[in-house]
């Protein structure tokens with residue numbers, strides 16, 4: 001079997017979107033005084049879809065949601081020529097070929113995300129060629145069902161957050177991730193607002209449910225040092241991305257400082273990046289995203305590294321490419337889960353582009369042992385609401 005063609009298309013959502021709410025999620029731009037909509041950087045309204053076809057007609061689907069037009073250019077100009085004519089079963093060789101040929105400028109960020117999209121499509125082909133789901137090629141079914149946590153609860157009106165939490169508590173979720181809205185530049189009022197929001201959600205879900213707290217790189221070491229003791233009474237499952245991804249030593253200090261587990265990894269790349277995080281004991285929960293980190297080839301290695309370090313892997317974002325990694329290792333106890341909503345930040349877009357995503361039931365997800373590959377097809381229902389560029 002040989003790879004015959006690589007097609008990368010950018011799907012840009014032109015449909016209805018929920019307008020950004022002020023302070024809906026702390027983020028790295030909060031450190032700068034606002035010269036306009038600082039939340040603009042925090043939108044994923046475009047997605048690159050990769051379709052790789054083999055000489056015997058198998059089509060593998062990959063995806064990447066970071067800088068989609070740049071990812072497409074990297075795939076078209078650099079990665080496609082490296083894999084066309086090659087045997088997809090040589091996936092390690094092909095991964096190294098893509099990685100080493102772009103090392104000078106691509107070892108992290110959008111180039112590695114582009115490599116991830118090609119790698120996902122290759123693994124989709126592998127599964128389809130042997131009529132097995134990808135998780136069966138990685139270690140098989142390690143869970144009867146995948147426990148998942150409800151992830152949204154962006155900061156807004158506290159009553160609305162409580163109603164949202166109640167709705168999904170009633171649907172059987174027993175783990176919830178909420179977003180802080182405030183950080184270092186919002187002073188003591190921001191601290192109070194942050195604590196009020198955690199209190200409000202805890203009042204609804206109680207203490208028999210897990211609560212995860214998301215900062216999305218919107219805090220800094222000093223602010224996190226001050227917030228952690230105030231958060232302990234809420235018994236969070238973890239505090240996520242309290243500092244920017246480059247501040248590995250900051251992560252490590254917070255991990256040493258507090259009993260609250262510090263999580264991160266959705267903005268880290270390759271086995272090498274996670275080796276550094278683990279060697280420095282920077283995080284207590286690893287959250288790579290398989291469509292960023294280096295694809296399934298890289299994520300599978302990171303799963304083994306995390307198993308060796310006894311650090312749980314709970315991949316960022318849910319989405320099918322991550323569910324196969326969670327299903328196939330005991331190192332991954334659960335998945336993140338974004339239900340389908342109207343398009344807002346863009347985490348929801350996956351449902352509008354692809355079909356095949358499992359819907360959570362009672363806080364669990366299920367994968368089908370009989371569906372080959374990643375189990376995704378293109379969703380044609382919303383095509384008219386996308387601008388698609390070849």
Ligand SMILES: O=C(O)C(=O)C[C@@H](O)CO
Pocket residue numbers: 025151179214216266316317336345347
């Ligand atoms: O789901 C997460 O962990 C993210 O970081 C996504 C982003 O929407 C901020 O929450």
Ligand SMILES: [Mg+2]
Pocket residue numbers: 214216240241266316
């Ligand atoms: Mg996150």
